[in-house]
Amino acid sequence: MITRNETKAVRVGTLAIGGGAPVVIQSMTTTKTTDVAATLQQIRELAAAGCELVRVAVPDGAAAAALPDIVAASPLPVVADIHFDYRLALAALDAGVAKLRINPGNIGGRERLAKVVEKAAQKEVPLRIGVNAGSLEKQLLERYGVSPQALVESAVSHIRLVERLHYNKLVISLKASSVPLTVAAHRLLAETVPYPQHLGITEAGPVFSGTIHSAVGIGALLLDGLGDTLRVSLTADPVEEIRVAREILTAAGVRRFGPRIISCPTCGRCRIDLQQLTGEIAAKLAGIGEPLTLAVMGCAVNGPGEAREADLGVAGGKGEGLIFRRGKVVKKVPQEKLVAEFVRMAEELAGSRKAGQD
Amino acid sequence: MITRNETKAVRVGTLAIGGGAPVVIQSMTTTKTTDVAATLQQIRELAAAGCELVRVAVPDGAAAAALPDIVAASPLPVVADIHFDYRLALAALDAGVAKLRINPGNIGGRERLAKVVEKAAQKEVPLRIGVNAGSLEKQLLERYGVSPQALVESAVSHIRLVERLHYNKLVISLKASSVPLTVAAHRLLAETVPYPQHLGITEAGPVFSGTIHSAVGIGALLLDGLGDTLRVSLTADPVEEIRVAREILTAAGVRRFGPRIISCPTCGRCRIDLQQLTGEIAAKLAGIGEPLTLAVMGCAVNGPGEAREADLGVAGGKGEGLIFRRGKVVKKVPQEKLVAEFVRMAEELAGSRKAGQD
Numbered sequence: 001m002i003t004r005n006e007t008k009a010v011r012v013g014t015l016a017i018g019g020g021a022p023v024v025i026q027s028m029t030t031t032k033t034t035d036v037a038a039t040l041q042q043i044r045e046l047a048a049a050g051c052e053l054v055r056v057a058v059p060d061g062a063a064a065a066a067l068p069d070i071v072a073a074s075p076l077p078v079v080a081d082i083h084f085d086y087r088l089a090l091a092a093l094d095a096g097v098a099k100l101r102i103n104p105g106n107i108g109g110r111e112r113l114a115k116v117v118e119k120a121a122q123k124e125v126p127l128r129i130g131v132n133a134g135s136l137e138k139q140l141l142e143r144y145g146v147s148p149q150a151l152v153e154s155a156v157s158h159i160r161l162v163e164r165l166h167y168n169k170l171v172i173s174l175k176a177s178s179v180p181l182t183v184a185a186h187r188l189l190a191e192t193v194p195y196p197q198h199l200g201i202t203e204a205g206p207v208f209s210g211t212i213h214s215a216v217g218i219g220a221l222l223l224d225g226l227g228d229t230l231r232v233s234l235t236a237d238p239v240e241e242i243r244v245a246r247e248i249l250t251a252a253g254v255r256r257f258g259p260r261i262i263s264c265p266t267c268g269r270c271r272i273d274l275q276q277l278t279g280e281i282a283a284k285l286a287g288i289g290e291p292l293t294l295a296v297m298g299c300a301v302n303g304p305g306e307a308r309e310a311d312l313g314v315a316g317g318k319g320e321g322l323i324f325r326r327g328k329v330v331k332k333v334p335q336e337k338l339v340a341e342f343v344r345m346a347e348e349l350a351g352s353r354k355a356g357q358d
Numbered sequence: 359m360i361t362r363n364e365t366k367a368v369r370v371g372t373l374a375i376g377g378g379a380p381v382v383i384q385s386m387t388t389t390k391t392t393d394v395a396a397t398l399q400q401i402r403e404l405a406a407a408g409c410e411l412v413r414v415a416v417p418d419g420a421a422a423a424a425l426p427d428i429v430a431a432s433p434l435p436v437v438a439d440i441h442f443d444y445r446l447a448l449a450a451l452d453a454g455v456a457k458l459r460i461n462p463g464n465i466g467g468r469e470r471l472a473k474v475v476e477k478a479a480q481k482e483v484p485l486r487i488g489v490n491a492g493s494l495e496k497q498l499l500e501r502y503g504v505s506p507q508a509l510v511e512s513a514v515s516h517i518r519l520v521e522r523l524h525y526n527k528l529v530i531s532l533k534a535s536s537v538p539l540t541v542a543a544h545r546l547l548a549e550t551v552p553y554p555q556h557l558g559i560t561e562a563g564p565v566f567s568g569t570i571h572s573a574v575g576i577g578a579l580l581l582d583g584l585g586d587t588l589r590v591s592l593t594a595d596p597v598e599e600i601r602v603a604r605e606i607l608t609a610a611g612v613r614r615f616g617p618r619i620i621s622c623p624t625c626g627r628c629r630i631d632l633q634q635l636t637g638e639i640a641a642k643l644a645g646i647g648e649p650l651t652l653a654v655m656g657c658a659v660n661g662p663g664e665a666r667e668a669d670l671g672v673a674g675g676k677g678e679g680l681i682f683r684r685g686k687v688v689k690k691v692p693q694e695k696l697v698a699e700f701v702r703m704a705e706e707l708a709g710s711r712k713a714g715q716d
Contacts, residue, residue: 002538033626057626081625083660134664146667177620177667180360180611183581203620203653203665206636209605215570216577216609223541223578233623235636235654241623247567251574253538262535262561265591265599267386267415267439278564278593295561296593302441306492307561309504309535 002253004225007196010126010169013077013098015053017126017171017228018196023254024229025245026053027238028081033063033070040073042238047075049242050257053229055079055101064088067095079128086112093119099171101128104158105137117165126169127162128198131155133176148185151176152192159193171229173198179217186221196228197221203233210234211244215251222252256291259346262307263296270298272316277339281314284343290350295324304329312349314342360611362583365554368484368527371435371456373411375484375529375586376554381612382587383603384411385596386439391421391428398431400596405433407600408615411587413437413459422446425453437486444470451477457529459486462516463495475523484527485520486556489513491534506543509534510550517551529587531556537575544579554586555579561591568592569602573609580610614649617704620665621654628656630674635697639672642701648708653682662687670707672700 009019017024027046031038033056043054054076058064064080071078079099080092086107089100093116100120104127107113120127131154133146144150151174159170172195174185182201189197201210201217214232221227232241232248249255263278264270278296285294295313297303300322303315308327315322321338323331323345333341367377375382385404389396391414401412412434416422422438429436437457438450444465447458451474458478462485465471478485489512491504502508509532517528530553532543540559547555559568559575572590579585590599590606607613621636622628636654643652653671655661658680661673666685673680679696681689681703691699 028623028625030623030625030628059626063626132664134660134666177665178611179577179609180581203622203655205619205621206633206640208601209608209619212569212573212577212602212605213609215573216581216606219537219570219574220578220581223538223574235621235623235633238623243566244570247570248574250567251537251571253536261563261567263563263593264561265386265388265593265596267388270388275564275593282564297561302492306490307535308492 002223002225005190005197006194007228008168008194010171010196011124012053012079012126015077021228023222023227023249024052025050025242025249026055026079026229026231027051027241028055028057028231030238033057033059034066036066036069039066039070043070043074043076045239046242049239050246051076051238051242053077053079053099055081055231057081058088058092059083061088061091064091064095067092067097071096082107084108086116089116090119093123093125097125099126099128101130103130103135104161105154106135110161113161114165117162117167120169121167124169126171127167128171128173129155129158129162130173130175130198131158132202133178133181134202146176146181148181148188151181151185152188155189156192159195171196171198173200175200175202177201177203179213182217183220186226187224190226197226199227199230200233205235207234207236207240210236214244215248219248219252222249222254259285259288259290259292259294259350261285261294261296262310264298264303264306267298270316272298272321272335274298274316277314277316280339281342284339285346288347288350290353292346292350292353294346312342312346314338360581360583363548363555364552365586366526366552368529368554369482370411370437370484373435379586381580381585381607382410383408383600383607384413384437384587384589385409385599386413386415386589388596391415391417392424394424394427397424397428401428401432401434403597404600407597408604409434409596409600411435411437411457413439413589415439416446416450417441419446419449422449422453425450425455429454440465442466444474447474448477451481451483455483457484457486459488461488461493462519463512464493468519471519472523475520475525478527479525482527484529485525486529486531487513487516487520488531488533488556489516490560491536491539504534504539506539506546509539509543510546513547514550517553528553529556530554531558533558533560535559535561537571540575541578544584545582548584555584557585557588558591563593565592565594565598568594572602573606577606577610580607580612617643617646617648617650617652617708619643619652619654620668622656622661622664625656628674630656630679630693632656632674635672635674638697639700642697643704646705646708648711650704650708650711652704670700670704672696
């Protein structure tokens, strides 16, 4: 149903960003970059959770000096996050980072920018140009206020600076903590330049509100076919950012990671403890990697029909449950054997699908 | 930034749905409707959490017989959820419900539908016509498959049935567990009929995935200016549905409920324990009803500028923090007094805003 926006692809280490490649999930370490062991440990945890690209802050020379060791041992391509000091950007490129996040407007003028772009071009390392609603140029603020136009014009002026230096391996981000502003700005950006888009809601906040703000903003853009890489920003363990990112991608129908469980909200018609049943089944199937759609429904009257899109489903009844496949009941099972039998059938289905037999 | 879609307003008890009224938050009880005390207790909990309209299942005559007592004592307008049996719809209307959720296609034919519509018209009770991707008519499925077109045509055919009976106090919902399908269907519906829209993702699943699926789907539609009432469906305590609904409305910039805390994801530049600080501040300000925007930022370099849209903010430093207002630093406070001073200033600001002085 979703047609992905066409963008110019760039290579980031072993990954592609843009050009129709799967939307890349990234995060950022929260360790001191100078603490190489702790940083690598966090990168490994992120990778295990499904992170595909990791950014590290490079606030000073000591952090830059830690980069070669981090890059060498990291299981993921590393992005260096640079502000103000072009020498840190040069050091990061020498350290072998796969991508550089800079703001061309605050790197110290055109000559210094040219040095960074020249070295990035030599190494074919893409630049992410990050514009933030909180640090827009004064003249743009005066002309447009904090608006989609101001964010896009700021990005375009930075893009032109780099293009004039004959480089165009770029990824663009426009960040604001206002979700409607971020969404409108990225839509306008897509009409303006063909570069891959990095999606995120900045300062999204603590887990509960940050998750929802990110889902609304990033999700709306993904549903539009926009976005080539994304980061969910939460004031939390970054591993949580990956869980949320995966679920947003799944909800938007853009990527799939393992089984998806659909379940009805319980209502007065419900004949079983649906919350417990859903939890039990979800826990037992956590190891399956195949993208099955599984339904856990409260009543036999509506369950099988309402969940006919499910590969496999279970509907509760009095003392027994129905197991159904694509809307058709295939088995009646006593209550006490329901979870075990459903899990067995789901694993069997995952197995045959993995083998290409379903 | 968002222009709300123009819809025909209907009255639901003391509420308006549509016509530019605030988007109404609703939920559904999970108690047995025949257990009046438990149902009323849950309705009171929902109301306390911010629910504005509550639906109860009416699966049989015993549930219908409980409705007068529920309606009489409920702090919220009550919607009756009816399937198949038109006599239950008539009984619910006699019991004084404020709205009826029916599927005109499964209520037993035109004559029986006419009796329901006639009584609803007498009592000026709106009907919610709920179409579900799981129960589409065979001929629509054959013609369009499970698609936005099939959902909208199904809704339109039901709408025409009721309109031909000279009634048009209607609210329309199109539900599917696929987020892209739900979003595309509601967009098409808005181009087709002027009735208020009820938003929701059906079978959204357990709390984590249900929250994110709902935020992506409902959020995208709210950002389009669509939606006049919404329900977040979670396989969980319905009070959780209200928390999520409020946060989605806040993220989409459609409604505000109390303070919003923006905070940066921590990074290597962070000089304080941001997660703890954010949690402490959020807990201490939970009682404030004014829609303040508060920022909790990790570093003094970027914090005040990046969060210049915040009414009040705090940025961490070494052993002390900066408090800023709309991007300008107003105070330097030692670490140990930071939370107390920030909370004091936020409460003061909320107080003067409430009094209309800010």
